[in-house]
Amino acid sequence: MYKLRETLFLSAILAPTFMVVHAAEEEKTEKVYVPQEIVVTGEKQGYVAIKSAGLKTDIPLLDTPQTVSVITNEQILDQAFQDVGDILRYTPGVSVNQGEGHRDQISIRGQNTTADFFLDGVRDDVQYFRPLYNLDRVEVHKGPNALIFGRGGGGGNINRVTKTPFAGDRFVNMNSSVDSFGAYQVMIDGNRDVGDDSAVRLNVLAEGFNNHRDFFDGERYAFNPTYATNLTNDTTIQLSYEYINDDRVVDRGVPAVAGGVFGNPASPVSGFTDTFFGSPSANETTLDAHILRGRIFHDFNEDHQVNATIQYANFDKLYQNLFAVGSNLAANSVTLDGYRDETDRENLIMQLNFLSDITTGPFKHKLLYGAEYANQKTDNNRRDSLFAASNDDQVTFAFTDPLNIPAFTFPVFNRNRTSEADIYSLYFQDQISIGEHFQLIGGLRLDRFDIDVVDQIEINDGAADGNDGFLGRTDTELSPRLGAIYKPIENVSFYASYSLSFLPRSGDQFLTLSSTTESLAPEEFENYEVGAKWDITRGLSFTTSFFRLNRTNGTTVDPTNVGNTLLIGSRTDGIELQLLGQVNDKWQINTGYSFLDAKERRERTVSGVTAVRTLSQVPEHLFSIWNRYDFTPNFGLGLGVVHQSQQFTSISNAVELPNFTRVDAAAYYRVNNKINVQLNVENLFDRDYFPAAHNDNNITTGEPINARLSFNIDF
Numbered sequence: 001m002y003k004l005r006e007t008l009f010l011s012a013i014l015a016p017t018f019m020v021v022h023a024a025e026e027e028k029t030e031k032v033y034v035p036q037e038i039v040v041t042g043e044k045q046g047y048v049a050i051k052s053a054g055l056k057t058d059i060p061l062l063d064t065p066q067t068v069s070v071i072t073n074e075q076i077l078d079q080a081f082q083d084v085g086d087i088l089r090y091t092p093g094v095s096v097n098q099g100e101g102h103r104d105q106i107s108i109r110g111q112n113t114t115a116d117f118f119l120d121g122v123r124d125d126v127q128y129f130r131p132l133y134n135l136d137r138v139e140v141h142k143g144p145n146a147l148i149f150g151r152g153g154g155g156g157n158i159n160r161v162t163k164t165p166f167a168g169d170r171f172v173n174m175n176s177s178v179d180s181f182g183a184y185q186v187m188i189d190g191n192r193d194v195g196d197d198s199a200v201r202l203n204v205l206a207e208g209f210n211n212h213r214d215f216f217d218g219e220r221y222a223f224n225p226t227y228a229t230n231l232t233n234d235t236t237i238q239l240s241y242e243y244i245n246d247d248r249v250v251d252r253g254v255p256a257v258a259g260g261v262f263g264n265p266a267s268p269v270s271g272f273t274d275t276f277f278g279s280p281s282a283n284e285t286t287l288d289a290h291i292l293r294g295r296i297f298h299d300f301n302e303d304h305q306v307n308a309t310i311q312y313a314n315f316d317k318l319y320q321n322l323f324a325v326g327s328n329l330a331a332n333s334v335t336l337d338g339y340r341d342e343t344d345r346e347n348l349i350m351q352l353n354f355l356s357d358i359t360t361g362p363f364k365h366k367l368l369y370g371a372e373y374a375n376q377k378t379d380n381n382r383r384d385s386l387f388a389a390s391n392d393d394q395v396t397f398a399f400t401d402p403l404n405i406p407a408f409t410f411p412v413f414n415r416n417r418t419s420e421a422d423i424y425s426l427y428f429q430d431q432i433s434i435g436e437h438f439q440l441i442g443g444l445r446l447d448r449f450d451i452d453v454v455d456q457i458e459i460n461d462g463a464a465d466g467n468d469g470f471l472g473r474t475d476t477e478l479s480p481r482l483g484a485i486y487k488p489i490e491n492v493s494f495y496a497s498y499s500l501s502f503l504p505r506s507g508d509q510f511l512t513l514s515s516t517t518e519s520l521a522p523e524e525f526e527n528y529e530v531g532a533k534w535d536i537t538r539g540l541s542f543t544t545s546f547f548r549l550n551r552t553n554g555t556t557v558d559p560t561n562v563g564n565t566l567l568i569g570s571r572t573d574g575i576e577l578q579l580l581g582q583v584n585d586k587w588q589i590n591t592g593y594s595f596l597d598a599k600e601r602r603e604r605t606v607s608g609v610t611a612v613r614t615l616s617q618v619p620e621h622l623f624s625i626w627n628r629y630d631f632t633p634n635f636g637l638g639l640g641v642v643h644q645s646q647q648f649t650s651i652s653n654a655v656e657l658p659n660f661t662r663v664d665a666a667a668y669y670r671v672n673n674k675i676n677v678q679l680n681v682e683n684l685f686d687r688d689y690f691p692a693a694h695n696d697n698n699i700t701t702g703e704p705i706n707a708r709l710s711f712n713i714d715f
Contacts, residue, residue, distance in 0.1 A: 054159030065483030092592030103127035110598030111155030115508035133205035144501030146479035165201035177710035198229035218248025285319035338385030540581035638666030660689035
């Protein structure tokens, strides 16, 4: 049962929408459904998208005072990307973390996150690997922007935009592939008319996992039907349901050589890139996800629109694992730890946006008024491992390959929590055109974040330790966004912007609120940015930006005791450049570079010397380039390079991943109008490398040379 204030808030959000629908039903007319005329789906040519659905407005990216990288479905297919991590390795300013082998985890501009993910502009914050089978594109919004996205997003946000149905065409497309290790994927995309003014689209995924690592395997399947209908010429409704089932081995990579310290970092162990430092039977993760969404779009006229979204999602997530916390392979020993973690989360999110174009004297305004309500209920528990040989949650034993692990169980809860968060948001933004050359943008968001936590272990312990097990905090925050744009000519813009975001003390996953942090203010992210954008042609764009991102009241895991959290401040100074699109009718390109200087802001002294630590998992230099060149209408080649400079695995700066350069390639052949064959080769020169980590002893090993053969068939 919702509380009274929730009911009143929901009524205020939805009442205008219900009135729009009722009026639309009374004047229903016949019309073919064409979502591009109603919804900003991104008019794109090749690799370039002109607009962003995640920004909630129809403002072109050229007129947006923020860096936004967009990866279209065409590029996803050209490079045979399998997951979000593949995409982000070709995106400047973003690095991919290991995510403990069971989730998407990334760093944007030096800010590590597991929760700053969105689906069609709606929060999607549960920890899992997100599939790509039903996407029109992926948008990477860089820099904090709470005005649009709400809490979090300290370095930016990832927004996945799904495919939508349309009338006037019936098709079925199948894309199937298999790689050198036996991993396979089948994707089906079908669209069909349902009457004169409705359509349905169905996307289906089935895939099996495999790679170079011993014992790694798994499978995932998903399907997503979407129905859309025009109630009138001006009103459209979309209904969508997505189911995802994911079952795979949790692989946390290899440990580091023992003995690394700040100023003299160690490296990952060499010679064990295939060795599995865990239990093949116990290291597993499963996900059952149900996502239901309803959306309505209404044009009052060409200058005033409204849209509303309601989304309910249920996620049932399990992962359990053993993993290395230390090793001395020269002395023939390894130390393992482990735990079992279960999360059940229900998300109910409602969002309402009004868009208006108005003129006041010499000024033209693009107005956004919005409101959002979210109720997120989370049930999480964790059980530590217990090894019989040590009667402890850790055990040190003789190293063998494969490991001969002493007997263990997961007997006792060391975390058992339920939480409920209610979030109320109101936001307003105005983009003002002053003549032909100047634009100003300003806006403000008000968020009320209210969380209650019940800690069953603390309840059982009693209140003598000062914690009775009932925790809670309410934060009311204002998040501004300011920007100025100068356009000397129509296709060039220079901008300056300021934005602010916050993250409550309950953290990304509502798990870090304690009797100590309960009284602390939220984390805060402040971004200053200047940049330039140039639409060289309609299909080719160049962007560059310079920024400073300050984080205050930040937190990070204590590398010497993962059960503790450190309070830190940090600063990231950076530069990003990207050239994206169609150079000519045969050549498409996506190339980018970023420089990130990300350090903590609190001075430390080590052995009498000032030692400011570099943030973890943030390479100073990231460079990538991808080219596709079509020599004939039926034959083309692709070539790409990814370079990543060295990076530290944790804030300890005691272990460093070496830099690497990887070369990828592809060949494309069009058999006929219905069948295309494609061969992608990753790591063409078979280099050894370590692309990511979770901490000092959980380090991902890069795949050796791997070929993927794909067939794309239109029926």
